[in-house]
Amino acid sequence: MKRLILALLIVGALLAGLTVLGSRGWGPILITREGEQKILLFFGKALAVTTPGVFARVPLLMDVETYPSLGLYLNVDPESIQTRDQERVVIDNYVVWRIVDPVAFRGSFPPPGLDLAQQQINRVVKAAVREVVGKRTLVEVLSVQRESIRQAITDRTAKSLADDGIAIEDVRINRTELPPATEKNVFARMKTDRTRLARKYRAEGEEQARTIRADADREARVTLANAHRDSEIARGIGDAEAARVYAEAYDTSPEFYAFVRTLEAYRKTLGEGTTLVLSPESEFFRYLGSGTGGAEPAR
Amino acid sequence: MANDDDQLPAEEQVRRSVARTVGNTFVAVALLAGLGAWSFYYGTYTLYPGQAAIILRLGAYDRTVATEGLKFHLPAPIEEHEIVKVDELRKEEFGVGGVEEGATDVAAIQQASMQTQDNAIVRLSFVVQYRYGDAFRARYSLQDPDSVLRDAAQASVREVVGRMTIEDVLSERRDDVAVDSARILQDTIDGYESGILVTEVQLQEVQPPEEVRQAFDDVVAAAQDANRAVNEAEGYRNEVLPKARGEAAEIIAKANGYRDAKIAESSGEAERFLALVTEYEKSPEVTRKRLYLETMEAILPTVEKVVIEPGSAQVVPYLPLGSQRREGLQ
Numbered sequence: 001m002k003r004l005i006l007a008l009l010i011v012g013a014l015l016a017g018l019t020v021l022g023s024r025g026w027g028p029i030l031i032t033r034e035g036e037q038k039i040l041l042f043f044g045k046a047l048a049v050t051t052p053g054v055f056a057r058v059p060l061l062m063d064v065e066t067y068p069s070l071g072l073y074l075n076v077d078p079e080s081i082q083t084r085d086q087e088r089v090v091i092d093n094y095v096v097w098r099i100v101d102p103v104a105f106r107g108s109f110p111p112p113g114l115d116l117a118q119q120q121i122n123r124v125v126k127a128a129v130r131e132v133v134g135k136r137t138l139v140e141v142l143s144v145q146r147e148s149i150r151q152a153i154t155d156r157t158a159k160s161l162a163d164d165g166i167a168i169e170d171v172r173i174n175r176t177e178l179p180p181a182t183e184k185n186v187f188a189r190m191k192t193d194r195t196r197l198a199r200k201y202r203a204e205g206e207e208q209a210r211t212i213r214a215d216a217d218r219e220a221r222v223t224l225a226n227a228h229r230d231s232e233i234a235r236g237i238g239d240a241e242a243a244r245v246y247a248e249a250y251d252t253s254p255e256f257y258a259f260v261r262t263l264e265a266y267r268k269t270l271g272e273g274t275t276l277v278l279s280p281e282s283e284f285f286r287y288l289g290s291g292t293g294g295a296e297p298a299r
Numbered sequence: 300m301a302n303d304d305d306q307l308p309a310e311e312q313v314r315r316s317v318a319r320t321v322g323n324t325f326v327a328v329a330l331l332a333g334l335g336a337w338s339f340y341y342g343t344y345t346l347y348p349g350q351a352a353i354i355l356r357l358g359a360y361d362r363t364v365a366t367e368g369l370k371f372h373l374p375a376p377i378e379e380h381e382i383v384k385v386d387e388l389r390k391e392e393f394g395v396g397g398v399e400e401g402a403t404d405v406a407a408i409q410q411a412s413m414q415t416q417d418n419a420i421v422r423l424s425f426v427v428q429y430r431y432g433d434a435f436r437a438r439y440s441l442q443d444p445d446s447v448l449r450d451a452a453q454a455s456v457r458e459v460v461g462r463m464t465i466e467d468v469l470s471e472r473r474d475d476v477a478v479d480s481a482r483i484l485q486d487t488i489d490g491y492e493s494g495i496l497v498t499e500v501q502l503q504e505v506q507p508p509e510e511v512r513q514a515f516d517d518v519v520a521a522a523q524d525a526n527r528a529v530n531e532a533e534g535y536r537n538e539v540l541p542k543a544r545g546e547a548a549e550i551i552a553k554a555n556g557y558r559d560a561k562i563a564e565s566s567g568e569a570e571r572f573l574a575l576v577t578e579y580e581k582s583p584e585v586t587r588k589r590l591y592l593e594t595m596e597a598i599l600p601t602v603e604k605v606v607i608e609p610g611s612a613q614v615v616p617y618l619p620l621g622s623q624r625r626e627g628l629q
Contacts, residue, residue, distance in 0.1 A: 008619075009330070013523050019357075019376050020376050020379065022376070023358075023375075023568070025374035031357055031358040031376070032353060032358050032359075033358040034355055034358065034359065034360050034435075034438075034439045035438075035439045035442075036358075051359075052355075052358050052359035052360065053357060053358055053359040054357045054358070055331055061580075065438045068442060069361070070439060070440065070441055070442040071440055071441040071442065072368060072441075072442050072443075073441065073442060073443040073447045073448070074449075075450065075563040077514050083516035087421075091623065094446075094447070094450035094451075094454075096441070096447060096491055100568075101388045119508065128486045136501075138418070139416075139418055142375035142414040142418070142461050143414065143415070143416040143462055144364045144416075144459050146460075146461060147333055147339055153350075157321065168489070169491060170449065170487075170490065170491070170567050172454045172459070172487070173457075174450040174451070174453040174454040174535055175409075175410070175454075176414060176457065177412065177455065178411055178412075178414070178420070183420065186418065186419065186420055187420070187508065187510045187511050188505070189418075189419075190419050190420070190465075190508075190511045190514065191511050191514045193419075194511065194515055194517065195517070196516060197518050197521070198306035198514075198517045198518045198520070198521035198584045199521070200521075200524050201518065201524070201525045202524050202528075203523035204524020204525055205524055205526065205527075205528040205529055206525075206528055208525070208528070208529045208532070209528035210532070211528065211532075212532035212533055212535070212536055213532045213535050213536070214536060215536070216532075216536035216540055217539065219536075219540055219541030219545075220539050220540060220542070220545070221525060223540075223544055223547045224543055224546060224550070226545030226547065227546070227548070227550040227551050228550060229460075230551050230554065231550045231551055231554030231555075232554070233554075234551070234554035234555050234557070234558045235554050235558060235561075237556050237558050238557055238558030238559065238560070238561035238562055239561060240563055241558075241561070241562045241565065242561045242564065242565030243565075245562070245565040245566050245569045246565050246569060247572050248569065249568075249569030249570075249571065249572045250569075250571065252576055253576045253579070253580070256576055256579050256583075257572070259587065259590070260572070260575070260590065263591065263594040263598070264594075265592055266598055267594055267597055267598060269600070269602045270601075270602055271602065272601045273603075274601075274602045274603065275602070275604075275605060276599075276602045276604050276605070277605045277606075277607060277608065278604060278605065278607075279606070280606055282591075283591070284595050284599075285325075285606070291571045
């Protein structure tokens with residue numbers, strides 16, 4: 001019983017010690033941490049690839065190489081590329097990639113292989129970008145076909161690196177830049193566009209203003225014309241009514257009206273500057289000669 | 300060994316057995332204490348608010364602990380912990396200092412310059428805020444999540460701007476740029492299983508390039524000019540129309556006055572005539588005479604009178620009509 005406990009203790013301490021060693025990368029216990037993958041090598045021949053966790057190995061006889069299993073980031077050098085419509089554009093890409101087959105990867109890029117792999121990816125991506133972008137126009141590259149370009153570049157890159165144990169998750173254009181000469185052309189065109197727009201705005205403002213003024217003038221004229229029309233109608237009504245009233249009244253005695261109206265006309269027309277030739281036999285002088293009065297004058 | 304013990308005196312046997320027990324106990328206690336100290340030293344950690352701990356057991360992911368306090372795990376190297384600040388707001392700035400007037404930072408200007416759908420260039424600076432939402436993924440999906448996020452953010456904003464016209468970006472759809480970029484960025488980095496949560500994409504400065512800014516300002520000025528012209532025209536209308544309406548009202552009022560006056564005058568005169576007629580019919584002869592004489596009385600004092608006896612042959616009724624009239628006119 002005592003011995004069993006003792007033995008367990010010893011084994012436990014031994015395991016603990018080996019684990020401590022293993023976590024430092026020595027001894028028969030092999031610990032693979034998250035984000036890592038290890039190749040177990042027996043005199044240069046790959047025996048196994050580990051995933052996170054514990055493995056056993058024969059120390060000294062078996063070598064171990066560690067590779068990242070995480071997504072790796074690489075910013076591809078910006079490159080100036082000519083598009084189909086003979087414009088130049090600087091394209092900056094980034095790549096997210098992963099070592100999916102460390103053995104194949106090791107074969108293509110002998111340790112330490114990461115730098116070599118990055119250079120290779122850099123080259124492959126540039127070639128793919130040149131090919132894909134070269135088939136499209138500048139506008140397509142910059143806006144319309146962004147997604148299909150990304151897809152095409154990613155697919156091409158992934159295909160040519162598949163045999164190297166590399167998986168390309170994404171190649172994405174993170175920045176495009178126009179060369180100074182092209183930029184100048186763009187600025188010139190933008191300026192003309194704006195000038196045209198400014199002119200258009202001013203002209204449209206003028207148009208509206210004139211329309212409003214003309215409309216106002218028209219409305220004013222119509223208002224006045226209507227008023228004149230109504231006023232003539234009202235005057236007409238007044239004149240007609242007056243004529244009717246006069247006629248109605250004078251119709252009661254046309255003869256007397258003629259008499260009264262004639263007298264009134266005399267009053268108005270005869271005055272200073274008028275010479276009136278009168279006969280003493282006229283009605284007015286009827287009593288002038290005789291002085292007697294009363295008798296009717298002989299006509 | 301037991302045989303040896305038996306041969307020893309009883310006293311000695313007891314002494315040895317006690318010593319052994321004491322020794323064993325000491326060893327056991329020492330071992331336990333060592334085990335405890337090891338466990339405590341390599342197995343406890345403290346989590347503060349906003350932190351999460353990833354626990355790896357023999358290298359492999361075991362669990363994530365997200366509640367704060369004093370925590371334990373099996374002592375290292377059996378289990379290990381890694382603390383990630385999950386709530387910490389991280390920030391990346393782009394193109395800041397490359398948009399404002401007189402900017403000289405070439406790198407910032409390049410970073411801020413973006414092409415729009417109508418093949419124009421706009422400059423914009425923005426800030427991306429994010430945090431590590433999933434501690435394990437943030438730590439173990441990408442080797443360099445911050446750099447990936449940086450480039451992916453640029454790609455997203457450029458993609459959104461590339462689908463809009465410069466007018467959209469500068470005015471109406473400015474907010475869409477931020478919202479759409481945040482969405483596309485989140486989709487992109489979700490594709491890498493990065494565990495990153497984009498909380499916000501904030502547009503800081505959005506401006507046309509300095510080289511053409513004047514032209515853009517002139518468009519704004521033109522819009523204001525147009526507005527002013529319209530306002531002035533409206534002012535003109537507001538002045539002209541009431542005037543016209545006033546004038547119209549005046550004309551109509553005058554006409555109505557004329558009509559009413561005419562009617563009143565006529566009925567007055569008619570009344571007067573009717574009254575006169577009534578009197579005239581009572582004694583026609585006298586009234587007639589009276590009216591005639593009154594008229595003559597009024598006329599004759601002013602007119603020049605020539606009275607000629609009709610039938611008298613001596614007097615030739617000669618009237619120097621022409622000259623007299625002429626003199627009279629003069």
